[in-house]
Amino acid sequence: xxxxxxxxxxxxxxxxxxxxxxxxxxxxxxxxxxxxxxxxxxxxxxxxxxxxxxxxxxxxxxxxxxxxxxxxxxxxxxxxxxxxxxxxxxxxxxxxxxxxxxxxxxxxxxxxxxxxxxxxxxxxxxxxxxxxxxxxxxxxxxxxxxxxxxxxxxxxxxxxxxxxxxxxxxxxxxxxxxxxxxxxxxxxxxxxxxxxxxxxxxxxxxxxxxxxxxxxxxxxxxxxxxxxxxxxxxxxxxxxxxxxxxxxxxxxxxxxxxxxxxxxxxxxxxxxxxxxxxxxxxxxxxxxxxxxxxxxxxxxxxxxxxxxxxxxxxxxxxxxxxxxxxxx
Numbered sequence: 564x565x566x567x568x569x570x571x572x573x574x575x576x577x578x579x580x581x582x583x584x585x586x587x588x589x590x591x592x593x594x595x596x597x598x599x600x601x602x603x604x605x606x607x608x609x610x611x612x613x614x615x616x617x618x619x620x621x622x623x624x625x626x627x628x629x630x631x632x633x634x635x636x637x638x639x640x641x642x643x644x645x646x647x648x649x650x651x652x653x654x655x656x657x658x659x660x661x662x663x664x665x666x667x668x669x670x671x672x673x674x675x676x677x678x679x680x681x682x683x684x685x686x687x688x689x690x691x692x693x694x695x696x697x698x699x700x701x702x703x704x705x706x707x708x709x710x711x712x713x714x715x716x717x718x719x720x721x722x723x724x725x726x727x728x729x730x731x732x733x734x735x736x737x738x739x740x741x742x743x744x745x746x747x748x749x750x751x752x753x754x755x756x757x758x759x760x761x762x763x764x765x766x767x768x769x770x771x772x773x774x775x776x777x778x779x780x781x782x783x784x785x786x787x788x789x790x791x792x793x794x795x796x797x798x799x800x801x802x803x804x805x806x807x808x809x810x811x812x813x814x815x816x817x818x819x820x821x822x823x824x825x826x827x828x829x830x831x832x833x834x835x836x837x838x839x840x841x842x843x844x845x846x847x848x849x850x851x852x853x854x855x856x857x858x859x860x861x862x863x864x865x866x867x868x869x870x871x872x873x874x875x876x877x878x879x880x881x882x883x884x885x886x887x888x889x890x891x
Contacts, residue, residue, distance in 0.1 A: 564635065564671060564674050564675060565631055565635045565671065567670075567674065567721070567722065568635070568667050568670040568671035568674060569631070569667060570722075571666075571670045571712065571722060571724065572663060572666035572667040572670055573663070574712060575666045575670075575705060575708045575709045575712055576659070576662065576663050576666060576705070576708075577610070577615075577617065578610050578708035578711065578712065579662070579701075579704045579705045579708040580615070580617045581610060581613060581615050581617075582704055582707075582708065582782060583701070583704055584615070585784070587613075587615060588604075588783075588784075589604065589780070589782065589783035589784030589785070590784045591779055591784045592778070592779045592784060592786055593779075593784050593785060593786065594785075594786060594789050594790045595785055595786070595789040595790065595791045595792070595797060595812050595813060596789075596790055596791060596792050596794075598783065598785055598813050598815070600815070602815070603815060604782065604783045604813065604815050604816045604817055605711075605815060605816065605817040607711075607712075607715045619659070619663075620655075620656050620659075622651065622655075622656075622660070623656055623659055623660040623663065626647075626649055626660045626661075626664070627660065627663045627664055627667070629647075630647060630664050631667065633645070634664065634667060634668050634671060634874065634875065635671050635675075648881070649661065658698070658701055661877050661879075662701065662702065662705050664875070665685045665687075665702075665705065665838065665875070665877070666705060666709060668684055668685055668874050668875045669684045669685065669709060669729060669837055669838070670709070670724050672684050672871065672874055673724045673725040674724055676869075676871050677725075679869045679870045679871055680725065680870075680871060681727060681835075681860075681870060682835045682857070682858070682859075682860045682870060682871075682872075682873075683835050683836065683837065683838075683839045683858050683859070683860075683873045684837050684838065684873060684874050684875070685837070685838045685839070685873065685874065685875045685876075685877065686838075686839045686841060686873055686875070686876045686877070687702065687838065687839070687840050687841065687877045687879060688841055688842070688843055688846075688876065688877065688878045688879065689840075689841070689842050689843070689879055689880065690842060690843055690844075690880070696776070698879070699731075699733060699776075699840055700781060702731060702838060702840060703731050703781040703824060704781055704782075706729055706730065706731040706823065706824075706837065706838055707781055707782050707817075707818065707822070707823070709729040709837075710728055710729040710730070710823055711782075711817050713725060713728075713729055714817075728823040728837075729823065729837045729838075730823035730824070730825060730834070730836040730837050730838070731823065731824055731825070731836050731837065731838045731839075731840060732824075732825040732826070732830075732831040732835070732836030732838070732839050732840060733776060733824075733825070733826040733840050734828065734831055734839055734840065734841040734842070734845050734858075735840075735841065735842045735845060736842065736844060736845070739776055740775075740776055740826040740827065740828070741774075741775075741807075741826075741827050741828075742827070742828040742829070743827070743828065743829050744802070744803075744804060744805060744806065744807055744827060744829045744830070745804065746827070747775075747802050747807040747827045747829075748802045748803065748804060748807070750772070750773070750774045750775060751800050751802035751807075752802075753772040753773075754769050754772045754773050754775075754788060754798065754800065755798060756772075757769035757771075757772045758788060758796040758798060761796055762795050762796055769788050769796070770788075773788060775787075775800065775809075775826070776826050777809060777822075777824055777826060780799070780811040780813065780816060780818060780822065781822070781824065782811065782816055782817055782818050782822075783811060783813050783815075783816045783817075783818075785799075785811055785812060785813040785816065786799075786812075787799030787800060787809060787811070787812070788800075789812050791812070797812040798812075799811060799812050799822075806830070806833075807827045807829075807830055808821050808822075808830075809821070809822045809824060810822055823836075831858070832852075832854035832855075832857050832858075835857050835858050839858060839873075858873075859872050859873060860872050860873075
């Protein structure tokens with residue numbers, strides 16, 4: 564299981580590195596009309612046959628290997644009694660090291676526990692002032708790579724690791740993301756009204772109205788509000804009183820049906836994401852929101868009693884944390 568998970572995690576890391584290279588894959592924030600129609604964004608063979616050859620730095624691979632036993636063995640002393648600190652200069656590649664461990668954790672959990680692996684596997688914690696769009700974007704590209712890879716294997720195949728989506732959730736303050744479906748619907752309506760004006764040849768400004776934190780597809784780069792080949796605007800958000808989702812308008816994209824990226828609190832409680840990207844202030848909210856237990860598989864009905872809790876917590880930027888919502 565460890566070796567299989569290691570191979571799949573490295574494959575996901577390879578795909579993540581390739582799609583992050585705008586010269587080799589999708590440029591960020593392009594219109595649907597600018598997408599190369601001859602480029603297949605949903606083909607595993609593209610990645611299999613590509614000449615791209617990235618390398619780990621020695622410390623990245625060492626850190627990955629060092630942590631495998633504690634992730635795969637739930638009785639490991641390292642897992643239960645040790646906090647690992649990855650201390651390396653800024654720009655040295657720490658993110659890549661812990662993304663590799665994240666991928667391994669998600670895959671091995673699913674292989675070992677099957678349906679009982681549902682829910683949050685990894686939590687990445689930040690203070691509000693340290694969370695950047697770039698950090699979330701890099702983690703999102705890994706999650707999409709994992710889900711793309713998962714969909715290319717089928718039940719019974721050697722590298723199959725689950726029917727359920729691999730997803731990421733942004734669980735942060737209301738100033739960054741909508742807390743409820745009704746909040747999301749309100750933003751959606753404003754954006755929808757603006758593109759309706761534009762589609763009817765009137766003046767509209769959907770960018771000013773769009774308060775959603777995700778504005779383009781993290782896989783192929785196509786804008787979620789985008790101008791198609793006929794000059795009309797398509798909308799990659801879906802909202803009503805009970806749900807919210809995003810999808811890519813590029814029909815050739817691997818995520819044209821739905822992007823497994825959740826940033827509305829209600830959606831995160833309803834569908835706990837595989838990777839929970841959170842700011843520490845949200846953990847203070849747990850005493851006020853009963854639904855919070857869903858993120859930890861901590862209050863379970865009889866039928867779900869074997870579901871497992873999160874496996875890994877990554878506290879990023881530890882050296883900058885202080886105060887009651889920081890290191891404590």
